[in-house]
Amino acid sequence: MLVEDSLVVRQLLMHIIGRDPRLELVAAVASGEEALETIAANRPDVVSMDIRLPGIDGLETTRRIMAEHPTPIVVVADAVEDSSLRISMNALRAGALSVVEKPVATTHAGYDAVAGEICTQLRIMAQVPVIRRRPIGTEWAGRVSAGAPAPVRAPAPSDQPSVLAIAASTGGPPALARVVGSLPENFPLPVLLVQHMGAAFMEGFAAWLNGVVPLPVSVARDGERAEGGRVYVAPGDRHLELGTNDVLRILDSAPVGGQRPAATVLFRSVARQAGSRGIGVLLTGMGEDGALGLLDMRRAGATTVAEHESTAVVYGMPAAAVRLAAARSVLPLDRIAGHVLRSINPEPAP
Structure with a gap:
């Protein structure tokens, strides 16, 4: 129609x-x-x-x-x-x-x-089911991935998180608004973000997100240093990487898995540069982009999260991460921001 x-x-x-x-x-x-x-x-x-x-x-x-x-x-x-x-x-x-x-x-x-x-x-x-197949319920909350666990390094107590990387595709804008919008104004980490969308819309997407979340949002620029409490969006048709000393890199190298920007490119750079101090979140989206990069992050000891099927508009990218056991936690959308905050400031043991 x-x-x-x-x-x-x-x-x-x-x-x-x-x-x-x-x-x-x-x-x-x-x-x-x-x-x-x-x-x-x-x-x-x-x-x-x-x-x-x-x-x-x-x-x-x-x-x-x-x-x-x-x-x-x-x-x-x-x-x-x-x-x-x-x-x-x-x-x-x-x-x-x-x-x-x-x-x-x-x-x-x-x-x-x-x-x-x-x-x-x-x-x-036309193939996307837009009616929820099951309600969000506590029986699904916090379920972790099945299958053989990937070889990982357990995070050391001194490994304070230093960067949050988030990626999404189909259904991503409202999901990103929900997750990033639940982070406080004093959120201490830089947030690096990949959203699959036509290049012509990326500036508008960043401006829109800037207006609906408490953190300042901008399109990432090559060579700028990522600062805590700011959100950096991958520009249209370019990869976003975290470089040494938290310097952002914008690359026009070949698409990965048919995507540019690719979530896997971002996640792999965070695995290299931040290791166990990284936090990776993979949200709704069609295809499998991000799963292999999230696996690299988990193997490096990072905190990794995939959105649960019960809230994902399209359970493609998160499902691929679950199949690879790349996600330490699989959570419905409304629980992801809280999980991220607890990863930064763990509750003291009783």
Whole structure:
């Protein structure tokens, strides 16, 4: 189902979708009101959602669809407009799964790449179950990974954590807002963050996250020193690494596991530089990025956490870490920040 108020863009999207034999257009509407009125009858597998709509905007339309007829939603947005970026990020928080760049004319140099990304996201997100399979309950809280444990070095009592690395993909923005937003303003560690998202949206994502969490958030710059109490977001289409003396490195080396930035690249650099003083957290996401890097961190003696299936929008990346026994703890989203804080300031023994 296509929701787009501009006739020109709507026709362009219809053309793009029509070229992909794996996609079938069941409806194309011009407003959020029309989408809400017809979604039950059309029963789409996935919705392409414009964010700047007359009347009910794309954010409110997303909220209502997720409340009344939960359906995977891909936001199609103009990446250069600040207001559109803010609405897009809030739509992700409201339940949309991903955001892609709005196409321009077929004669534009980047048209084929944008068109291909739109179709890819629609096909992938159509397969994502957006209804929780089980409620979050205490029977799932704190369950640790099964399988043979990886060879690890137990952290020494003097190994005070020095850096927190977090990574996410599909469903990541609201999950990151929840975890990072639960950290206090005086959080002592630098937070290095990888979120899989189109390069055009990374500045907007960082600005949005900066507005919803207590810690200052910015896009990481090559050569800057990571400071405690600040969040550094990997820039679009570049890897983020922790270098010596807490200096950040931004790399344009090849994608790892098809991803750039890659969570595994970040986690492996933290394993090298911080060893047992690192904390690694792997949240919701499709694929397996981050699992091998988290395993390296655990082997180095770091504190490692994967999000539990009960709260993950897509249990791909955390599941891969669980299979490798890369996570010391597997926790629902609401318990991760508390676990991180206890890792920094352990409760004294009675």
